[in-house]
Amino acid sequence: MSSRIVVALRVAATADRAFSAFTADIGVWWRPSPLFRFTPREPGVLSFEPGPEGRLIETRAGGKVFEIGRITVWEPPLRLVFGWRQAAFGPGQATEVEVRFDDLGAETRVTVEHRGWDTVPAAHVARHGFPDLMFLRRLGDYWLVLLSAVNAFMGRTSPETPEP
């Protein structure tokens, strides 16, 4: 699948810690974006049902669950792949997110590859009228915001950093 973005950020944590924070705590650090919402409703809370048969879901305030995608690769703490479908996607329209955690010693490089946007036509509502490349660039910027949010979350909750 082409039409993809790749972003990467070094975080001050081990791969174990980063993988755990990314998956187990996604409901805390995730920041919804009006541009990349999963359903037309008020955004809910994201969570992974972990494991190789698991999935990523969004649970709205009323308890309704929207399945964003199935987990297709679950290899803690190095690699994670899951589907990303928005409610407005039609048949055959599906994207996929791969997250890699490269151990660099004191740091971990977290790389997100979001691919498959060629299955979602340029005129699709999910693209908000943006030209393809501008849309992808906005998506890349959004993922950098999200990775920074994971990093900030880990900084806030590090067991080695006492509360001020």
Next chain:
Amino acid sequence: MPDGRPTLSSGLSYRDPRAAIAWLEKAFGFETTMLVEAPDGSVAHSELRLGDGVIMVGSEWSEDNKSPASVGGKNTQTIHLQIESDVDVHCARARAAGAAVFAEPETQFYGDRTYRCKDPEGHIWTVGQTVDVVSNEAMEAATGLKITTNG
């Protein structure tokens, strides 16, 4: 500066931006922090970081954005990398990756040890490491230049 961008960054045009990105990682130690690919697989946008610096590597995206390889090797700007240590090792790494080193590492009158090279498409890069702190007076005495600094 994890999700922000510095005030100043530079965009470079290459005939083959994908090869350039791989080369810049290998030769100089850049890390690719964003890559946007078009449906045909071409590089639409990229950002590479080294320390607190950012460059954007792209194609020859207009008639006025060209790689030196397309304009007889001419450069109108050069990028300087200021590194903290081991400039000789940095140079050896760049040379091993295929950089054309045309000025070997040498300690300059202003206290930096620098080298200059061209990448595979002819972009000129200069790399320096401060090895000695030299006062303006000493530099003026050594060169006859008049040196003014503010701030």
